[in-house]
Each structure stands twice: as C-alpha cells, then as structure tokens.
Amino acid sequence: DKCIREGILSKETLAALSKKIIPDINKKSKGDAGRIGVLGGSDEYSGAPYFGAYSALRVGADLVYIITSETAAPIIKAYSPDLIVYSYLSKKHSSKISEILKKLDVVVIGPGLGREDEQIKLIFDVIETCRSLKKPIVIDADGLYALSKNITVLLNYPKPGVILTPNGREAARLIEAINSNATPWYNYWGGNVSVLVKGYEDTCYTSETKFNWSLFGGGSDRRAAGQGDILAGALGTFYNWALKSNLCENGNSTQLAQSVAIYAAAKFTRTCNTFAYVENGRNMIASDMLNKIHTAFDELFSS
Ligand SMILES: NC(=O)C1=CN([C@@H]2O[C@H](COP(=O)(O)OP(=O)(O)OC[C@H]3O[C@@H](n4cnc5c(N)ncnc54)[C@H](O)[C@@H]3O)[C@@H](O)[C@H]2O)[C@@H](O)CC1
Numbered sequence: 001d002k003c004i005r006e007g008i009l010s011k012e013t014l015a016a017l018s019k020k021i022i023p024d025i026n027k028k029s030k031g032d033a034g035r036i037g038v039l040g041g042s043d044e045y046s047g048a049p050y051f052g053a054y055s056a057l058r059v060g061a062d063l064v065y066i067i068t069s070e071t072a073a074p075i076i077k078a079y080s081p082d083l084i085v086y087s088y089l090s091k092k093h094s095s096k097i098s099e100i101l102k103k104l105d106v107v108v109i110g111p112g113l114g115r116e117d118e119q120i121k122l123i124f125d126v127i128e129t130c131r132s133l134k135k136p137i138v139i140d141a142d143g144l145y146a147l148s149k150n151i152t153v154l155l156n157y158p159k160p161g162v163i164l165t166p167n168g169r170e171a172a173r174l175i176e177a178i179n180s181n182a183t184p185w186y187n188y189w190g191g192n193v194s195v196l197v198k199g200y201e202d203t204c205y206t207s208e209t210k211f212n213w214s215l216f217g218g219g220s221d222r223r224a225a226g227q228g229d230i231l232a233g234a235l236g237t238f239y240n241w242a243l244k245s246n247l248c249e250n251g252n253s254t255q256l257a258q259s260v261a262i263y264a265a266a267k268f269t270r271t272c273n274t275f276a277y278v279e280n281g282r283n284m285i286a287s288d289m290l291n292k293i294h295t296a297f298d299e300l301f302s303s
C-alpha cells in the first residue's frame with residue numbers, strides 16, 4: 001500500500017528505524033527509559049495535559065511529571081496515581097519549575113495551557129530556561145499559540161532541538177506570525193527546529209529535506225478532542241529514545257532523530273485511533289485510544 005510520500009526515507013525505512021529506537025527493558029533502572037515533563041493545564045482544561053502525560057507514560061517513559069495550574073493539579077491527581085503532578089504553573093513558582101526542568105529528558109509544552117497573558121509570558125521564560133539547559137522540547141496546542149505571540153523566542157534553538165506539532169489552524173497562525181517569504185516557514189527558527197503539521201496528511205518538515213515525509217491513511221474519520229494531546233505526549237517519549245539511539249553511522253543527526261520520532265508518534269496515534277474506532281465506531285473518544293496503546297504499540301514496534 002502506498003501511504004507515504006517519500007524523501008529519501010521510504011516508509012519501510014521509517015518503520016524499521018522507529019522500531020530501532022525502542023529501548024530494551026531488561027536490566028534497567030527507573031528513569032533509564034525516560035523522564036518526560038508536560039507543562040499545561042488550566043482552569044478550563046485538565047484533560048489535555050492528562051492525555052499527553054498518560055500517553056508518554058504508557059508508551060514507555062519511566063517517570064512522567066505534569067506541571068500544571070493549582071486548579072487542575074488535584075483533578076489530574078485524581079485521574080491517575082501513576083503521574084507525578086506539580087501545581088507550580090505560575091510565575092511565583094519559576095524557580096521550582098526550573099529545578100524540575102533540570103531533571104527532564106524532554107519537555108512537552110502546551111496541552112490545555114490556556115491563553116491567559118500571564119501563562120503565555122511564563123512559557124517564554126520556560127523556553128529560555130530550556131534553551132540554557134539545552135533541553136529538547138515539543139510544543140503543541142496553546143504552547144503554539146504562545147509561540148505565535150513571540151515568534152522569535154525559538155530562533156537558533158540549540159541541539160537537541162524542538163519539535164512543533166501544529167494542526168492546520170495552528171500552522172496558519174505560525175505562518176501569519178512569521179510573515180516572511182525569505183525561507184520556507186518551517187525553517188524560520190534554524191536547523192534544529194522541526195515541524196509536524198497534523199491533519200488528513202501528517203507532514204514532517206526538518207531543515208534536512210531528505211528527512212521529510214508525509215503520511216496518510218489509517219486513523220479514522222472520527223476527530224475526537226484530545227488526539228493531538230496523545231500524539232504530543234507519545235512524541236515526548238519517542239523523541240527521547242530517538243536522541244539516545246545512534247541512528248546515524250557517522251555522528252548523530254538531530255534532524256533524523258526528530259524525523260523518526262515524529263513518524264513513530266504520528267503512526268502510533270493513527271493506529272490507536274484505528275483500533276479504538278473499530279471497537280467504538282462514531283462513539284469513540286480520546287480515552288478509548290488510551291486503552292489501545294498496548295495493541296497499537298505491539299502492532300508497530302514489536303520485532
Ligand atoms: N479535554 C481537554 O482538556 C482538551 C483540551 N484541549 C485544549 O484546548 C486548547 C485549545 O485547542 P483548540 O484545538 O480548540 O484551539 P484552536 O485555536 O486550534 O482551535 C479553535 C477551533 O478551531 C477549529 N479548528 C481546529 N483545527 C482546525 C483546522 N485544522 N481547520 C479548521 N478549523 C480548525 C476547531 O473548531 C477549534 O475548536 C488547547 O490548549 C488544547 O490542548 C484540546 O486538546 C482538546 C481536549
């Protein structure tokens with residue numbers, strides 16, 4: 001079946017590389033398979049950071065931390081005892097946030113963050129802290145809204161880089177904010193920032209065009225709220241694993257690691273969607289996809 005438009009990476013190569021990044025689980029210590037943080041949640045949205053964090057954990061990170069608002073924290077704790085939830089998502093706790101960021105492998109910014117000025121400014125500070133710590137980050141949802149309000153904040157972000165995951169509308173907002181014809185918009189921030197534009201086709205753009213691809217097929221027609229959050233959390237875990245795998249024989253390529261992690265997360269989310277849709281039909285919701293993580297993971301990544 002022809003369901004990927006190829007750069008130099010064929011869909012077979014992407015599938016093989018995404019299997020290669022999955023770490024062994026034997027003889028490891030807690031933390032070796034990843035410490036992922038999700039910054040998001042607000043008065044309105046407690047589900048989005050939960051979906052993201054739970055997905056990162058179920059995909060295989062050992063420890064997943066949520067940094068969220070005081071209002072969302074107790075709600076998320078009640079959803080799951082498996083997540084570590086801090087109620088520090090406010091300016092007054094900046095130093096506590098920085099301490100938590102230091103121990104993370106990947107930081108996922110944005111699910112359910114909301115669009116209050118205070119939270120948006122806080123995200124700019126978080127990005128600056130991540131830059132100085134050279135933390136890989138994934139930015140989704142309202143994190144992308146924040147980025148559109150200060151589009152230069154990611155310029156020349158250092159390795160191991162950033163992955164942005166806009167839906168069509170969020171991509172349009174970023175393009176409007178960039179407002180330049182000088183370069184393809186997705187290369188605006190420099191070589192270490194890659195972009196997944198989600199939709200009927202998922203398209204991966206890196207600064208190395210040879211690692212770009214587009215994926216369609218699978219999934220279902222059901223567009224339940226929260227699917228993007230599931231993708232962003234899973235991507236946090238896959239990105240960490242891809243960075244730690246030696247995918248290139250000659251040195252490490254950030255862009256290849258990003259491309260493979262994005263492929264793993266996009267394909268995984270579509271496969272969870274397919275399985276959940278088969279069982280629930282048009283009544284499917286994002287929580288049904290969380291129940292299909294094991295089956296989807298086995299289908300895609302077991303050797
Ligand atoms: N259970 C929850 O707590 C959820 C919270 N969410 C959060 O809600 C916040 C806002 O996200 P939204 O996606 O609503 O914000 P957007 O500003 O991206 O979308 C606003 C509205 O635009 C429309 N839209 C979205 N994508 C479109 C597209 N490609 N083409 C045309 N129209 C489109 C939708 O009707 C949407 O309600 C985010 O922080 C997000 O994480 C969502 O993740 C859904 C689940």
Ligand SMILES: Nc1ncnc2c1ncn2[C@@H]1O[C@H](COP(=O)(O)OP(=O)(O)OP(=O)(O)O)[C@@H](O)[C@H]1O
Nearest residue numbers: 167198199200202219225226227228229266269270
């Ligand atoms: N028309 C479509 N057909 C098939 N799959 C789709 C379609 N639109 C989105 N998807 C898939 O759904 C997943 C999430 O994308 P979506 O556009 O729903 O994100 P989002 O709007 O950020 O989600 P959220 O509701 O969590 O904010 C991706 O894996 C994407 O490939």
